[in-house]
Amino acid sequence: MILNFTVEDYVLGCLLNNPEYRDKLLVIPEDAWTVPEYREIFRVMRDMYFKKPNFQVVDILPMFPPTVQDTIGFLSFETVVTVFFNEYFEEFMNRYKRRKAREICEKFIMNDGDVDSLIAELDTVRNYQAYNVTSLDMDKLLVAYYDHIEKLYMSGGRIAGVPTGYPKLDELINGLQKGTMTVLAARPSMGKTTLAVNIATNAIRDGYSVLYIDTEMPPFAIMNKIMARGGVATYEDLSKGRLTDEQWKKFIAGFNWLKGKKFFLRSHNLTPRITVYDVLSEIRKIKAQHKIDLDLVIVDYLQNLEVDSHYRSRYEEVSAISRTLSNIARTENVAMLAVAQLSRNVENREDKRPILADLRDSGQIEQDAHVIMFLYRDSHYWSKEEREKRKNDPEANMAELIVAKNRDNQLDTIILYWEPEKQVFVEAKEQ
Template sequence: MQYEHIIAAEKSVLGALMIDPEKLVEVRGILDEDDFLDKKNKEIYRAIIKLNDENIEADTTTIFNEIYSKGEFKNIDASLYIVEVYEATPTARNISHYANIVKRNSLYREVKSVLVDNMQKMNDGVADLDYVVSTVVDQIERVTEKAKTSKFKEIQDVTKEVFDEIIAKMQGEGKNMSIPTGFASLDGVLHGFSKGDLIILAARPSMGKTAFALNIALNVAGRTKNIEEKKTVALFSLEMGADQLVSRMLCSEGMIDSEKIRSGKMDQDDLQALEYGVRFLNEKQIYIDDSAFIKVNEIKAKCKALKNDVGLDIVIIDYLQLLQASRKSDNRQQEVSEISRSLKQMARELECPVIALSQLSRSVESRQDKRPMMSDLRESGSIEQDADIVSFLYRDDYYNRDDNEEDSNKDVTTIEVIVAKHRNGSTGTAELAFLKKYNKFVGKQQGG
């Protein structure tokens, strides 16, 4: 659309608001002040909103008093321009039509800006193709979301939808069925992970959070040969390579001492167990990305592609503090806050749980009771606010070692999974047995 037509639509919106100020409620649901291309029109719209918020009716006189000798009107006659805008609009009847024209042209400019900016980065050689593609997709999706106009849902429609889903769940057929963790004691607290949930799994170093996440991945991927019952897991590891992760999973499933795999000193029984582990893993739909540097928008783009190709049931990220925000900031806490918000949005868009591992601050070490609390989340920002579930791992033997304990018992330790926040359910603590040399978690009774 030509420049003069865009400006004419902007003037029509403003003129209609002067004729019928009550139309502002309707327009504010469509337009922000940044949607106006002409700076003078933007200032008039800002003045109309300010007057409305102060319960002052916006007419030609009150608008003039608000913008006189400010900004774009320092060197021109504000009264003449306001009268020009007012007289150019005969009726307020078509205000929604004019507002939508202004909005669509604003979105067009935003999309154009994204494409031009990233094309310039490619021409300058400062961005690789994968980065540009994921960034463009993410930013275009944000523009697309702005273009959507949300409407109220009638409670009768929502009630029917919820009722039907509850009945379906009772029959094991609900579309929003939770995904079990595979640990009975933990599922007793959480009742599984729900679609769209952001789950934070936090612990101090050496507590076993990566091993625990891998065990959950294997449990979710399924222990069945029925292809319809298998689930797809996307695993992003920013700290360890894919080979290291697979080695840990082989130890866990083959019940092989991790030291033997590292040293290569394995007997025939170990080799048979290894072959079993390989066959077991080869049947799973687990996809690993071990990029050391990756942004949230890149993760989302890769997950969407995976979901389109083979489906996607759960995403695991190890770990949150190594992620890069899509937008660079000098304040790391703000960056982490943006990352957590983006992960929650990603979980909702992908309609699957997202588990993000997280570090804890050293403040844990200074307390007598070293069980983690919400305040221990490192660079917390809005992590605890955005998360649907916040859980911590705690091993008492890590802090209270008994040198007289038999070596055989040291291989098995009790680990507490502390559910400190559960937006849609109860909190509590589940106890599991951690078989350290196998990197395997089992129910406490199984651990002996």
């Protein structure tokens, strides 16, 4: 009976019956399925995988009308032999890539498109890899481990991850490590976006490649923060174009410095809807079009990403986003810095310093993150009168970067100082 199955029948049947293959649910594009009914089944399976990786077929059956239930029952019953899954899956993905390539070429011919864009799009399709989960035996593990330690040794003991540009922080967390997700969380107006942009700027200054995915600010606002951080002019003056001749010269110098830097910006202004799956797509497009492996991906911010499917609660939705970002960091070997919003619970306490329980909407974020940092400024809660009275007080611009989770090292608080005109946080000299 299996010999009469299509490739899609067999792949979907294997995914229904075998939890060991379900990691593929994270990398199969929805349009890889040519049968609309299969696409619907796939979406539900992918959502269920986030909540319960070892789910049974009976767990998802009630979510479908009777006709689809019959299809699921048939596929599950007939796909008994699953040992050929890898071969069928490879053919399934090859057919998807051939269809995509044909669509791209037809669109190019119909619209008299740009040749460079055509080649870049075809490269994206050609280089699309659905990752394979494999284990390492001891010999292979030792070789990889030796190479890792040798690289650190030859670097003279430098940090292992992408430097944030804040030496005390880098020493504490060993940089933003590839394959892991770091979370930077705060209440609104604490400066978390500014700190994220500072980290991005420091990284590109040191030669690292950065993708910044922004879900709130216009792209020019991000650029103004970068220029202000470089001392061109204040953020406000840049926003209004109010520059002196001397500042204009600095602007041109900053403009020339940024040219050619490996910095990529995906803004909600350009594409209003940004899904968590767009993050993966963007990483792979950059890899294909620019022939580089990204070092750092910054998502600002996590809870603003969308998902294609509907969840019963906001908790489940944010959990799915968090888990997917963590998986992307691992499978694409990038350092993922996810900016996150904290819940209002902070405001109800006398001590308003954040704690892990304040992570808004989902405890899953705490589980997925390798490092969790909270940005806190006590002066944010000062009254207007107190701000005016203490405007020259060093504490007015003092911030605490609280490392509340650090999987490989100790916890600590790094003292930063906020320079609003330059849109920059700097480390305190003595801590």
